[in-house]
Amino acid sequence: xxxxxxxxxxxxxxxxxxxxxxxxxxxxxxxxxxxxxxxxxxxxxxxxxxxxxxxxxxxxxxxxxxxxxxxxxxxxxxxxxxxxxxxxxxxxxxxxxxxxxxxxxxxxxxxxxxxxxxxxxxxxxxxxxxxxxxxxxxxxxxxxxxxxxxxxxxxxxxxxxxxxxxxxxxxxxxxxxxxxxxxxxxxxxxxxxxxxxxxxxxxxxxxxxxxxxxxxxxxxxxxxxxxxxxxxxxxxxxxxxxxxxxxxxxxxxxxxxxxxxxxxxxxxxxxxxxxxxxxxxxxxxxxxxxxxxxxxxxxxxxxxxxxxxxxxxxxxxxxxxxxxxxxxxxxxxxxxxxxxxxxxxxxxxxxxxxxxxxxxxxxxxx
Amino acid sequence: xxxxxxxxxxxxxxxxxxxxxxxxxxxxxxxxxxxxxxxxxxxxxxxxxxxxxxxxxxxxxxxxxxxxxxxxxxxxxxxxxxxxxxxxxxxxxxxxxxxxxxxxxxxxxxxxxxxxxxxxxxxxxxxxxxxxxxxxxxxxxxxxxxxxxxxxxxxxxxxxxxxxxxxxxxxxxxxxxxxxxxxxxxxxxxxxxxxxxxxxxxxxxxxxxxxxxxxxxxxxxxxxxxxxxxxxxxxxxxxxxxxxxxxxxxxxxxxxxxxxxxxxxxxxxxxxxxxxxxxxxxxxxxxxxxxxxxxxxxxxxxxxxxxxxxxxxxxxxxxxxxxxxxxxxxxxxxxxxxxxxxxxxxxxxxxxxxxxxxxxxxxxxxxxxxxxxxxxxxxxxxxxxxxxxxxxxxxxxxxxxxxxxxxxxxxxxxxxxxxxx
Numbered sequence: 164x165x166x167x168x169x170x171x172x173x174x175x176x177x178x179x180x181x182x183x184x185x186x187x188x189x190x191x192x193x194x195x196x197x198x199x200x201x202x203x204x205x206x207x208x209x210x211x212x213x214x215x216x217x218x219x220x221x222x223x224x225x226x227x228x229x230x231x232x233x234x235x236x237x238x239x240x241x242x243x244x245x246x247x248x249x250x251x252x253x254x255x256x257x258x259x260x261x262x263x264x265x266x267x268x269x270x271x272x273x274x275x276x277x278x279x280x281x282x283x284x285x286x287x288x289x290x291x292x293x294x295x296x297x298x299x300x301x302x303x304x305x306x307x308x309x310x311x312x313x314x315x316x317x318x319x320x321x322x323x324x325x326x327x328x329x330x331x332x333x334x335x336x337x338x339x340x341x342x343x344x345x346x347x348x349x350x351x352x353x354x355x356x357x358x359x360x361x362x363x364x365x366x367x368x369x370x371x372x373x374x375x376x377x378x379x380x381x382x383x384x385x386x387x388x389x390x391x392x393x394x395x396x397x398x399x400x401x402x403x404x405x406x407x408x409x410x411x412x413x414x415x416x417x418x419x420x421x422x423x424x425x426x427x428x429x430x431x432x433x434x435x436x437x438x439x440x441x442x443x444x445x446x447x448x449x450x451x452x453x454x455x456x457x458x459x460x461x462x463x464x465x466x467x468x469x470x471x472x473x474x475x476x477x478x479x480x481x482x483x484x485x486x487x488x489x490x491x492x493x494x495x496x497x498x499x500x501x502x503x504x505x506x507x508x509x510x511x512x513x514x515x516x517x518x519x520x521x522x523x524x525x526x527x528x529x
Numbered sequence: 530x531x532x533x534x535x536x537x538x539x540x541x542x543x544x545x546x547x548x549x550x551x552x553x554x555x556x557x558x559x560x561x562x563x564x565x566x567x568x569x570x571x572x573x574x575x576x577x578x579x580x581x582x583x584x585x586x587x588x589x590x591x592x593x594x595x596x597x598x599x600x601x602x603x604x605x606x607x608x609x610x611x612x613x614x615x616x617x618x619x620x621x622x623x624x625x626x627x628x629x630x631x632x633x634x635x636x637x638x639x640x641x642x643x644x645x646x647x648x649x650x651x652x653x654x655x656x657x658x659x660x661x662x663x664x665x666x667x668x669x670x671x672x673x674x675x676x677x678x679x680x681x682x683x684x685x686x687x688x689x690x691x692x693x694x695x696x697x698x699x700x701x702x703x704x705x706x707x708x709x710x711x712x713x714x715x716x717x718x719x720x721x722x723x724x725x726x727x728x729x730x731x732x733x734x735x736x737x738x739x740x741x742x743x744x745x746x747x748x749x750x751x752x753x754x755x756x757x758x759x760x761x762x763x764x765x766x767x768x769x770x771x772x773x774x775x776x777x778x779x780x781x782x783x784x785x786x787x788x789x790x791x792x793x794x795x796x797x798x799x800x801x802x803x804x805x806x807x808x809x810x811x812x813x814x815x816x817x818x819x820x821x822x823x824x825x826x827x828x829x830x831x832x833x834x835x836x837x838x839x840x841x842x843x844x845x846x847x848x849x850x851x852x853x854x855x856x857x858x859x860x861x862x863x864x865x866x867x868x869x870x871x872x873x874x875x876x877x878x879x880x881x882x883x884x885x886x887x888x889x890x891x892x893x894x895x896x897x898x899x900x901x902x903x904x905x906x907x908x909x910x911x912x913x914x915x916x917x918x919x920x921x922x923x924x925x926x927x928x929x930x931x932x933x934x935x936x937x938x939x940x941x942x943x944x945x946x947x948x949x950x
Contacts, residue, residue, distance in 0.1 A: 405927050420930040422916075425923035432922060433864050437836025444839050461832050513828035514821065520809065520831075521818060 172227075173234045179211050180242040186491045192245035193354035193494070197318060199246040207246065208278025214252045215276030218260070222268055223276035229384070229449040233391035233442070240395030243494055245355050247281045249392065250315035255282035257384045258323040262334040263371040271321070271336060282321040285310045285337075285361055290507055292382045292515075296327030303328065305365045306335060316346050316359040324368055325376055332376040335368030353501035355494065383459040386506050387445040390459070390466040393502045394439050397470040400495045401435055404428070404477045411481075424480060431473050438465035460516035464509040467502065474499035537591045540584075544570065544595040552601045554778030558787070561780060562604060562635040571604045571634045575618060579630055600776045602784045605636030607791035609678055613640040613686045616756045617705070620744045629684070629705065636787060641682035641708065642760075643673040643730055644753065648946050651917050653688075654697045654750060655936065655943070658732065660689035660704065667691075667704065667737040669712070672729065677794050679715045679728040682708045686756065687737070688749050690940070697940040701749035705741040712736060722903040726794035760912065800897060801904040801911075802866060803873030805834045807894070808880065817880040826876040833872055837865035860918040861926075867909035874905040 183203045192198055208214040217232035218224025225231070232253070239248060256275050259268060259282075274280030287298040287310045299308035306326055316322070322337040337344075345362040405428060408419030418424055445462035448454035455461075474496040478485035485492050503509065535543075551564050565571045566580050573589040575581025584592070596603055614633040617625055632638035649655040658671025669689055679685065685706045692700035708715070712735030717725040744752045808827045812818040818827075841862050877898055878885045884892060888899035909915040923929040936943045 405929070408929060416933070417930050419923075420932055422920070422932060425927070425929045426916065426919040428927055428929065429864065429919035429922040432927065433861050433868070436840050436861055437833060437865060440839035440843055441832065441836045443843075444835075455835075458835075461835055464828070465832050465836060510825060513825050513832070516832075517818075517824040517828050521813065 169231060169234060172231060173238065175211070176213065176235055176238040177241070179207070179213075180238050180244055183207070184239075184242040184244045186243070186494060189243045189245055189355060189494055196348070198315070198355070198357040199318070204246045204278060207248070208276075214248065214278045215272075216252070218252075218256060218272055218276045223273035229387060229446040230443075232388055233446040236388045236391035237395035237398075240392030240397075240498075241399040243355050243396065243399075243498060247283070247315045247318060249356070249388070250283040250319065251275055251278075251281045253388045254284035254314065254385060255319075255321070255323045258284050258325070258334055258376075258381055259336070259371060261377055261381055261384075262374065263336075264373075267336070267369075267371055280321055281315065281319050282323060283313060283315045283319040285313050285316070285322045285324040287311070287325075289314075290504055291511065292378050292507065295325055295376075295378060296332045299324060299326035299363070301326040301328040301333055301335065301368065306337065306363045306368045307365060308363055310361045312349065312358045313346075313361045315357055316361045317348050317357060322361070323371065324363070325378075326368075332378065334371040334376050336371055337363075337366060337368045341367060351501070353497040355498055356501060356505075382506065383445075383449060383456075386463040386512070387442070387449055387459045389502060389506055390438075390442040390445060390462040393466040393470045393499070394435075394442050396495050396498055396502070397435055397438070397466070397473045400470075400477045400492065400499075401431060401473050403492075404473070404480055407481055418480075427476060427480070431469075431476060434465075434469045434472055438462070438469035441465050455520075457516040457519040460512040460519065463507060464512035464516070467509040467512070470499040471503050535584075535588065537588065540588055540591050541595055544592050545599070548595065548599050548601050552599060554600065554776070554780045556780055558602065558780050558783035559635060559637065561602065565604065566631055566634055572614075579618060579626055580634060602780055604634040605639075605787065605791075607639060607678060609642050609682070609686075610638075610640045612642055612756050612759050613684070613705075615759050616686060616703075616752065617743065619755050620703070620752045622740075624740065625705070625743065638683040639678065639681050641676050641679040641685045641728075641730075642756070643676055643679075643685040643687040643706065644756075645673065645675045647672060647674050651914055652936075653753075654701065655940075655945070656688055656690060656701065657945070658687075658689040660691045660702060660737070662691075662739070665739050667739065667742065669704070669706065669732045669735040669737060672731050674718065674727070674729050676715070676728045676730050677726060678791070679708065679730050680717065681790060682715075684708055685730070686743075688753055691746050691749075693941045694939050695747070696937055697943060698750040699747055700940050701753070702746050703743040703749035703752040704737045705743055706732075706735065706737050710735060721906070722797060722800075722900060724794075724797050726797070797900055797904050800900040801870065801908045803830070803870035803905055803908075804877070804897070804901050805830045805869055805873040807897075808873060808876050811877070811893070811898075812880045815880065817882070820879075823876070823879045826872070826879055830869065830872040830876045833865065833869045837862060837869060840865070860913075860921040863913065864915055864918045864922070867915050870905045870908045874901055877901055 183206070188200065192200060212225060213235055215224030216227050216235045217229065220226040236253070252275060256272060259271050263271065275282055285299070286295060287308065288294045289312050299306065299310060306324055308326065319339050322339050324335045324337050325332055326335065343364040343366040347360040349358045349360055351358040408424060408428065409417055411418045441458065442462040442465070444454065445458040448456065448458045477492045478496060481490065481492060484490050507515070547568060547570065551568060569577070569580060569582055570592065571580045573582045573584040573592045574586065576583050610633045614630055617629050633640065644653060646656050646658060648657055658669065658673065660667045660669050669687070671689065685708050687704040687706045688701055689704060690700050691702040712733050714731040716729045716731070718727045718729050719725045808830060812823060812827060817823045844862070881893060881898060885902065889896045892899045924931055
């Protein structure tokens with residue numbers, strides 16, 4: 164259970180987002196090329212300070228940990244906040260925190276924490292952590308290759324690029340404004356999270372730290388944050404669907420009085436409760452270093468299944484109106500489907516979890 | 530003298546001293562339990578007037594801890610006896626408490642629960658066992674079912690209808706019935722998994738003395754709520770018998786014999802829950818772990834289990850903080866238990882492959898896996914079906930409206946089971 168302080172933090176974040184990210188604003192962002200409102204982003208970073216929720220104070224952040232980052236993500240998922248928080252503060256900043264030298268962190272993180280710099284993480288595979296570095300290469304001096312789907316690359320001033328170098332993977336800080344970089348915006352299934360293809364041709368990069376990239380750690384962090392975002396979205400959609408079941412009358416009764424529908428609602432609540440419990444546990448495991456290390460895989464798998472199950476039923480239970488553009492449900496439906504795939508499908512994460520579990524219990528590796 | 534304000538340390542010291550003076554593993558069980566009841570350590574949460582100390586749960590746990598440390602045997606703990614004693618303690622007259630509580634604690638008298646009927650399962654309040662007042666006694670006619678340990682029972686807690694002209698919940702009364710009489714017949718009920726954990730009980734002009742009506746006539750349903758809430762708490766509880774079961778000494782032999790009878794109906798309960806704990810070990814043992822489809826299904830089961838355990842822990846923490854009610858969260862946990870059991874059974878089937886065709890001694894783990902496959906259907910029925918849990922969740926947690934009802938008038942006019950289909 165969360166302490167009173169963290170509950171207060173949640174309320175501050177929730178109030179700000181309820182005010183700044185109603186669905187009218189989401190629709191405006193998703194229809195725009197930029198995909199976010201710079202004014203709201205500046206307030207979010209400046210007045211509220213959310214962009215550095217989880218970054219250490221010496222690098223300009225709040226100094227909170229994975230639990231509070233989870234809260235921020237959960238509230239952003241609830242309101243479908245459109246802005247570079249996930250790309251810059253979560254994806255890029257975690258890679259820098261994990262890999263960079265102290266001097267590099269001091270130089271790169273404060274800009275991300277105060278929102279003056281938008282960064283993103285350039286991965287050549289956003290759904291399979293085991294297949295990184297197959298189309299992005301470093302020869303030690305220059306970076307080449309293509310990343311097919313990069314979140315918010317169209318507005319980023321800096322990239323953290325993960326590329327293969329020899330037999331391993333290395334991380335680089337890349338000034339996104341230099342020549343040799345091509346950013347081609349793509350039409351995304353979920354228009355609230357913009358994607359671009361990024362091509363690098365003999366581009367200069369600054370190696371972050373000198374160790375190999377700890378992909379497992381990075382993926383655990385990103386998946387735990389994304390799972391929280393998904394739980395928030397699932398909660399919003401579940402709540403609005405229950406409200407609809409109480410309000411909609413057919414055959415002379417609120418449709419929520421029919422057992423066929425209320426039992427479905429109970430099933431969804433159970434799935435949501437279990438996914439939420441595991442997602443919060445994943446943050447606790449990351450924060451404490453104690454518990455099952457594969458909990459983030461469980462969280463991403465369960466949040467993915469629960470969010471999409473709720474999204475499907477949010478439309479079905481509304482009937483025809485649920486399928487219209489005017490009704491807001493499809494905004495969350497698209498986020499649910501895209502999030503199910505981003506950073507690995509539920510099936511991928513179940514496999515990953517089994518590999519980690521059986522390794523630990525001395526079992527067969529596949 | 531300890532009471533509700535006593536510190537844990539004081540209580541521990543007092544119990545220790547008392548046990549050092551009185552406890553011995555060579556004493557006969559019955560005699561020891563008499564001492565235990567006299568000493569006031571039999572049921573620490575009960576009031577002083579009835580063998581207890583008025584302790585809270587934490588204080589009582591400290592007492593139990595000292596008993597465990599010293600290997601001291603406690604009171605008889607068969608499930609139905611616990612339900613009966615707590616309900617009598619809450620709703621009984623002084624005479625009823627004096628008559629019935631003590632032999633339950635000492636294990637001299639065993640009890641069973643006579644609630645469910647063939648014609649009223651989920652709709653318990655639709656029961657039709659009839660109680661008619663004739664002179665100074667009640668004459669009982671009807672049939673009960675799912676009566677755990679009724680074949681060993683001396684008494685039963687019984688719900689029967691005493692008024693057919695009022696709405697169904699208002700016409701039920703709660704009785705304490707002597708099982709050892711000619712009008713009561715107990716027959717074992719064999720289940721699809723081969724076990725016979727329950728019984729059917731037939732009552733033909735069985736008699737209950739007027740003084741054995743618990744509470745007032747027509748109050749049976751609200752009194753039953755006390756019993757049912759205890760039963761829900763017991764769902765999924767530890768039925769291993771505690772630490773004393775492995776120790777050596779004459780009293781432990783007697784205790785184990787008592788436990789064997791009390792726990793016999795529950796030997797298959799772990800299998801009913803799906804045995805998710807065996808999945809990885811089995812799959813690694815027979816190589817099924819290398820099949821990606823098997824891995825997916827094992828992972829699904831383990832995810833559900835993890836989620837349910839964490840959600841239950843979170844619910845306990847919330848309840849302790851006093852901000853939330855208990856029952857709906859229990860319903861989500863019960864629904865999850867069904868889902869875990871079904872998913873684990875599915876994964877067990879995939880792990881077994883062709884061996885899933887076998888049962889009994891020829892099959893894996895001496896029949897445990899087969900028993901899982903044939904026991905899991907019970908978990909989504911026992912203690913309130915999944916459908917009832919979903920009603921509770923959707924109505925009490927989510928606030929969805931109830932279905933229209935057709936059973937609110939006098940019970941005499943309520944539609945009942947259609948006999949000739």
